[in-house]
Amino acid sequence: MKKAEATRQTILQKGFDLIYTKGYQTTSIEDILSTTQVTKGAFYYHFRNKEEMGLAIINELMKPTLQTSFVDLQKEENPLKGIYNLMKHLLLENDFLKVEYGCPASNFTQEMTPWNTHFSKALNEIIQTWIQVMTDALNSGIEKGFVSKETNTKQVTIFVISGYWGIRNLGRLEDNTTVYTTYLNGLNNYLHSLV
Amino acid sequence: MKKAEATRQTILQKGFDLIYTKGYQTTSIEDILSTTQVTKGAFYYHFRNKEEMGLAIINELMKPTLQTSFVDLQKEENPLKGIYNLMKHLLLENDFLKVEYGCPASNFTQEMTPWNTHFSKALNEIIQTWIQVMTDALNSGIEKGFVSKETNTKQVTIFVISGYWGIRNLGRLEDNTTVYTTYLNGLNNYLHSLV
DNA sequence: AAGTAAAGATACTGTTTGGTATGTTTTTAG
């Protein structure tokens, strides 16, 4: 990796870390600079402003990362199992995502949506892809007989993703993984009702 | 109402409006002052600082408002119907809550949790009350035969509330009530699986 | 009506912060 590209990645990575743990607005550019070896000149060489960095974090860091989690869903034969395992993985086993910090995409959405349309648009693209992948998985699950034919796959997808975002929010408040296991049990029961 | 109390309420009300639509951090005290007839002197007479105002908004405005929505849940005989109607009301019929702005409590939580424990605590109290009320309703629903005896009421509550918070988040992104109706249908199916 | 405390108005301050101007070093192309 070229050196210039390395500093760019440093900024994005550290920027993501700080924003994930503290929020976008409470993370100042100075914060990023002081916790790295990057100077202001370098920062503004790579990004026109703070917003451009934020968008780069979404598009170049978060998007690809989430993309990989879709793979787990796609390689599982039974989508109901796939969905449950994905959620379990995201909530309990992924040591990149922490309870107390919630879901990066969800956090970002909540904080930025009211006043920044660019962010909303970028985030919406991510979530729409997720919805698409899950719906497709459920549809093929119907064909393979894993899911009841009467299932409205789009509806189930929306329902499941809502639950995920919500529980992440709740998890932050309580700062405790027991709500996660409780949620997962609830999800499990729900998914079984779709067979 | 005394005049002093009136200005205090003006601040809280306008503060809530702005925070609900724009977020806490993007709402400056100057914003509140310029959209009301209140001056800085008056503001700082009533509140020691911005945080104290935020907490007052949670405790004196949001808490009581949410309390009233619980009543709907408690007066319904069948808790499953009660839950569905409550959600439907909150999502589609309450013209105080807007799609594009989401759920005030959820928004606040997301924005403040990472850096302000006072806010988290106040918000957690609200949500814990909500959980309690819903669980109680479901428990009495079991006794009355509306809900299956095998139901884990706490689990169902967590599952339902997560869904609500999540869909509000999703609704903001898409800025469209169709996700709400989709969600409500999903919720309806889920609740029927508990009979 | 007068005196006192509550309530409100105005001007100001210190700091944070995003962003710029300008200069220096490093890399790359020819």
Place this chain on the structure above:
DNA sequence: CTAAAAACATACCAAACAGTATCTTTACTT
């Protein structure tokens, strides 16, 4: 090797903002 462009460094600026100091008006009590 050298010139030019890319990459980085430092000092500075203007705006926004939370909060304070001080002064004036309003409301209440006796």
